Amino acid sequence: MSNSNKVKEYYKKMSLLYDSDLLKNDPEFMDIFNNFAFDEVLSQDDLDDKTRFMAILSALIGCQGIDEYKIMLSVSLELGVTPTEIKEIVYQSTAYLGIGRVLPFLKATNEVFEEDGIELPLQSQSTTTKENRREKGSQVQMDIFGEHMKDFWKSGPEESKHINYWLATNCFGDYYTRTGLDNKQREMITFCFLSAQGGCEPQLISHAVANMRIGNDKEFLINIISQCLPYIGYPRSLNALNCVNEAYKNIK
Structure with a gap:
């Protein structure tokens, strides 16, 4: 099996090198993977490249695919994902994976940016202060999940309510x-973080509902799962699909 014309065209679009070690040492595997990931999967839907690669980067952080992340990071920059958007993906992933798993990706991102001549640090994107971050955070929770989140920050047992805060x-x-x-982009990448790391099905259902509430409908989420599948595998993709179906019952 050889690479299809679509694969070759997309490889040119992504400026990936044909003479990589894998292409020399594992040509049969690369034919299988490339024809699937860059032909069959890409032909499944009409997602724009920016959305597609924001999802892929998020999934790779979620599944800890650091080597593939570095490749797809360079591809993403070529296909229109901005340095600011990439940094926001990495920053937000800390809330869902923790710094222990995110630090290598933050360092890798800085290395690729510096190699590409992108000046660091990037312009600040912060809009809150120490005094208003709770109020504004609660408002975002309400915007995404609904009015029932208004006082969620002070709910729960006394010994653990600080976590909701x-x-x-x-x-x-x-x-x-x-x-x-x-918010739509942030909920989409959160969906990818959770589905890719696995074991977060209750949270994944909740965020699938949130995605649907703000306009990332069931079809969109299935498209996102489909695009991430080559990078996170079938078990976690099928679990994510089950969560979307469960969430859809709750949103109807």
């Missing part, structure tokens, strides 16, 4: 309030 102030107040990505 942190969700409002840190997860949403520090990250979601930033410019660079809108």
